[in-house]
Amino acid sequence: MGKALIIGCGGVASVAIHKCCQNSEAFSDIMIASRTKSKCDALKQKLNGGKTRITTAQVDADSTEQLINLINEYKPDIVLNLALPYQDLSIMDACLATKTHYVDTANYEPPETAKFEYKWQWAYRDKFKAAGITALLGSGFDPGVTGVFSAYALKHHFDEINDIDILDCNGGDHGYPFATNFNPEINIREVTANGSYWQNGKWIETKPMEIKRTYDFAEVGKKDMYLLHHEELESLGLNIKGIKRIRFFMTFGQSYLTHLNCLQDVGMTSIEPIDFEGKKIVPLQFLKAVLPDPASLGPRTVGKTNIGCIFTGKKDGKEKHYYLYNICDHQECYKEVGSQAVSYTTGVPAMIGTMLVMNGTWQKPGVYNIEEFDPDPFMEALNKWGLPWRESFAPVLVE
Ligand code: NDP
Structure with missing residues (x-):
C-alpha cells in the first residue's frame, strides 16, 4: 500500500x-x-x-x-x-x-x-x-521495457550480448494525413535530430533518417524503419556486458515523412524563437498547437504496435540470437483505458516501475537506469498488467 x-x-x-x-x-x-x-x-x-x-x-x-x-x-x-x-x-x-x-x-x-x-x-x-x-x-517502453528486456536476456539467455537492435514499429492508422502519437514537440525534436548508433565504444553519427531498412513485423507486416538516436543506447552501451553495437529503428509511413520534410523545409520544426507580431514564438510550439492532440487519437486509431529487441551474443561459447517483443492493439487499449497503444505501452511500465520502487523491490539509494535492476519482477508484471511479451529463438536479423 x-x-x-x-x-x-x-x-x-x-x-x-x-x-x-x-x-x-x-x-x-x-x-x-x-x-x-x-x-x-x-x-x-x-x-x-x-x-x-x-x-x-x-x-x-x-x-x-x-x-x-x-x-x-x-x-x-x-x-x-x-x-x-x-x-x-x-x-x-x-x-x-x-x-x-x-x-x-x-x-x-x-x-x-x-x-x-x-x-x-x-x-x-x-x-x-x-x-x-x-x-x-526511463520507465516507459523505450526507454523502459527495452532496458528490462536487455537485462532479462543477459540474465537468462546469454553469457555476453554483443549486438542489440531495438525495433519500434507502430502499424497503427489514425486517418489524419499528419499527427504524432505522443507530445508533438518532443516527438518532432527526436525524429528531426541527427541519428546515431553505438559501435565499439563510440557514437557513429548519421543524418536524420539516413539509414533505412525494411522489416516484416509479426501481426503488422512489412514496414520501412529508420535509424534514430535514442536515449537508452547511451545507458545500455554502459550497462550490458559485452556490447559492441546497439541501434534503434522506428517505423514511419511515407505520408508522415513527406509532411515532416515539408514542415522542416518551411521552418516550422525550428526550436529557435522568432518575432511574430511583436511577440516571441517558437515555430515548433506553434505547430504543436495546431496539430491534433495525441490524446484525441485513441478512438480513431486502428492496428497494432510491435516493439522489441533482437539480441545477438554468446552462450557457452556459441553464437545465439534472441528476440523479445510485445504486440499491442490500439483499439483494445482504447476499450480498456480510453487511449491508443503508444500512450498505453508507456503508461503501463510507468505504473510498474513506480510500484516496484514504492514497495521496496527495486529500492537502492542513487540514480539508476532501468536495466540496472533485477528484470524478473518487472517481466512478470508486464504479463499481468497488459503488456505480455513474446520470444523467438530464430528471429530474422536486421542487415
Ligand atoms: P503530453 O503533452 O500529452 O502530457 C504532458 C503533461 O505534462 C500535460 O498534462 C502537461 O500539462 C503537463 N505539463 C507540461 N509542462 C508542465 C509544467 N511546467 N508543470 C506541470 N505540468 C506540466 O505528453 P505525453 O503524455 O505524450 O508524454 C509524457 C512524457 O512521456 C514525456 O516526457 C514523453 O517524452 C514521455 N514518453 C516516453 C516514452 C517512452 O517509451 N519512454 C514514450 C512516449 C512518451 P497541460 O495539460 O497543461 O499541457
Missing part, C-alpha cells in the same frame, strides 16, 4: 493513472498534479468510485519551490514524473529536498537544444545516494 504523486495529466499519465487505479492494492492513494487542473479533475471524476483515493492539484513543475510545498503537504512515498523532459531536474531537486523516491520515462532535455543525454541526471547520483532515495530513470 502506498501513496504516489503523479505529475502531468497528458496521454501517458492518463494510462498510468488508470493502471494505478486498477492496481489499488499497491496504490491506495494517488495525487494527480499538473499545469491544467481541470484535466486532473476530469480524470478523477472518470475514475472515482474505485478503491484508490484520488486527489488533484495545480502545479507548475518548472518551479521546485511549488513542488516542494506540494510534496510536503501531500507526503507521497514516491513521485512519478509524467510531465515533459524539461521538468526532470526541477522535479528531481524537489524529491531531494523532501527525500522522496523519483521515477520518470524520458531523459532531461534543455528546452533550447534537442540533446538526448543522461549526463544531467547522472550528475545527481551522489546526492540521491546521500539522501537515501532511489531515482529510477
Whole structure:
C-alpha cells in the first residue's frame, strides 16, 4: 500500500493513472498534479468510485519551490514524473529536498537544444545516494521495457550480448494525413535530430533518417524503419556486458515523412524563437498547437504496435540470437483505458516501475537506469498488467 504523486495529466499519465487505479492494492492513494487542473479533475471524476483515493492539484513543475510545498503537504512515498523532459531536474531537486523516491520515462532535455543525454541526471547520483532515495530513470517502453528486456536476456539467455537492435514499429492508422502519437514537440525534436548508433565504444553519427531498412513485423507486416538516436543506447552501451553495437529503428509511413520534410523545409520544426507580431514564438510550439492532440487519437486509431529487441551474443561459447517483443492493439487499449497503444505501452511500465520502487523491490539509494535492476519482477508484471511479451529463438536479423 502506498501513496504516489503523479505529475502531468497528458496521454501517458492518463494510462498510468488508470493502471494505478486498477492496481489499488499497491496504490491506495494517488495525487494527480499538473499545469491544467481541470484535466486532473476530469480524470478523477472518470475514475472515482474505485478503491484508490484520488486527489488533484495545480502545479507548475518548472518551479521546485511549488513542488516542494506540494510534496510536503501531500507526503507521497514516491513521485512519478509524467510531465515533459524539461521538468526532470526541477522535479528531481524537489524529491531531494523532501527525500522522496523519483521515477520518470524520458531523459532531461534543455528546452533550447534537442540533446538526448543522461549526463544531467547522472550528475545527481551522489546526492540521491546521500539522501537515501532511489531515482529510477526511463520507465516507459523505450526507454523502459527495452532496458528490462536487455537485462532479462543477459540474465537468462546469454553469457555476453554483443549486438542489440531495438525495433519500434507502430502499424497503427489514425486517418489524419499528419499527427504524432505522443507530445508533438518532443516527438518532432527526436525524429528531426541527427541519428546515431553505438559501435565499439563510440557514437557513429548519421543524418536524420539516413539509414533505412525494411522489416516484416509479426501481426503488422512489412514496414520501412529508420535509424534514430535514442536515449537508452547511451545507458545500455554502459550497462550490458559485452556490447559492441546497439541501434534503434522506428517505423514511419511515407505520408508522415513527406509532411515532416515539408514542415522542416518551411521552418516550422525550428526550436529557435522568432518575432511574430511583436511577440516571441517558437515555430515548433506553434505547430504543436495546431496539430491534433495525441490524446484525441485513441478512438480513431486502428492496428497494432510491435516493439522489441533482437539480441545477438554468446552462450557457452556459441553464437545465439534472441528476440523479445510485445504486440499491442490500439483499439483494445482504447476499450480498456480510453487511449491508443503508444500512450498505453508507456503508461503501463510507468505504473510498474513506480510500484516496484514504492514497495521496496527495486529500492537502492542513487540514480539508476532501468536495466540496472533485477528484470524478473518487472517481466512478470508486464504479463499481468497488459503488456505480455513474446520470444523467438530464430528471429530474422536486421542487415
Ligand atoms: P503530453 O503533452 O500529452 O502530457 C504532458 C503533461 O505534462 C500535460 O498534462 C502537461 O500539462 C503537463 N505539463 C507540461 N509542462 C508542465 C509544467 N511546467 N508543470 C506541470 N505540468 C506540466 O505528453 P505525453 O503524455 O505524450 O508524454 C509524457 C512524457 O512521456 C514525456 O516526457 C514523453 O517524452 C514521455 N514518453 C516516453 C516514452 C517512452 O517509451 N519512454 C514514450 C512516449 C512518451 P497541460 O495539460 O497543461 O499541457
